[in-house]
Amino acid sequence: MALPKTLPGFREFYPEAMAVRRFLFNVWRESALAFGFQEYDGPVLEPLELYTRKSGDEIEAQLFSFTDKGGREVALRPEMTPTVCRLVGAKANALKRPIKWFSIAEFYRYERMQKGRGRSFFQFNADIFGEAGPEAEVELIALLVQCLRRFGLSEADVYIRLSDRDLWLLYLEEYGFSPEETADVLSAVDKLEKLGDAAFRGYEEKHGALAPEKREAIQALFGVRGFEALAALVQSLGNERLQARLAQWRQLLDGLEAMGVGSFVEVDLGVVRGLSYYTGFVFEAFDRKGDLRAIAGGGRYNDLVRRYGGPDLPAVGFAIGDMTFQLLLEARGLLPTMVQAADVYAIIGGPAERQKALRVVADLRMAGVRAEYPLRQVGFGKQFKLADQSGARLALIFGEDEVQRGVVKLRDLRSGEEEDVELARAVAAVRERLHGG
């Protein structure tokens, strides 16, 4: 009788893997806190409707959804954005603005597994609500860069492609595309990089052949790399609203420079992001080598809070996934070896000494010192081996001689240095050794 196996795509964290996970999370959390973001969380299980209302059925196909015992249609959360929109929307009037929130949470998608993608994964999400100007984007992109740099990743490892759905909309309008056509053009643009001209097939089936000059116009904006090229293209059109949008771009790029993160960012109108709820600036982070899928992605979604029943509240956010991120750190040799070592290992002579030793161990632990000892009585020599293997810096030797004299021997396992310490002073002596030198 075999035990039931782990569900495909779900992850188990043995202590070593858990240490890596905690390392990632800690750095992300510290980064967000340094930026003044506040941590929140929401339910893992949500009404199915939360995810089906705004998007198509393809998304529903990738949901972990079922009917619960009360007959409710429910789904495991596949992303945080709807939840956070609801949370913020429900209390928007009571929340001090700008609302800067982050979370580190597990998500679920019913997908085929692949390198860097499972059916369960963690994401760091950071969002700013209530700020319509590009200052919010500056803050978020700076946080994203901080989340990279704190691990030792530089602009040589990662770059951020920065684009703008607003500008795309204005541009397409200028070329006479209707709103319905615009959505399908953007969907084609999203695939243009991979598929080439074939990307327009879906559009043409729906809206008829694409005039050559329109196609050229799309290709022109799609190919824009760098602000100079963007400015040149926009100015050639003489459209006032596009000009105004360009001013926003300038403000954003100046802010990023001032924050010292400009070197990570590349203006690249080839990105539009598949999701239809994005309304303005969008960005995606990739590794320079191009071996991995996207590391992070985000953008502005000014309509979403309102669409979830809240007030009109501008919003920007991004997410970093843990799987690809960890692969990147591994590939660059930036994952430190995780040590879960004790500080002190107690070496215990016999049953009589054990009484004294456990008391000291308990006191050490109460003082926040990681203290270990052999649960079962084993030979002295063996205990030294165990102490060594535990990675502890110090050993406390509770031998018969020592305990009878009312002392314990404190041994530095690195230098071999030993000294006798009064039992009552054992905790203090250990702390001096650990912190003092």
Add this chain to the structure above:
RNA sequence: GUGGCUGUAGCUCAGUUGGUUAGAGCACCAGAUUGUGGAUCUGGGGGUCGCGGGUUCGAGUCCCGUCAGCCACCCCA
């Protein structure tokens, strides 16, 4: 959902044209070892050979199916 590759111990793998009771290294446990170190030696536990069926006197080995994993497509909130 589509296609390719791969499944033998916790890990890395060996296993002859199909032939007795499936092996090694690492890891783990114990002993040597009742007062000083990641060593050494000895021993031990651990396998329905992913699972199911078929061919055969006989299958880890050949065939079919299935499941799982990896990779690519699709998708990517």
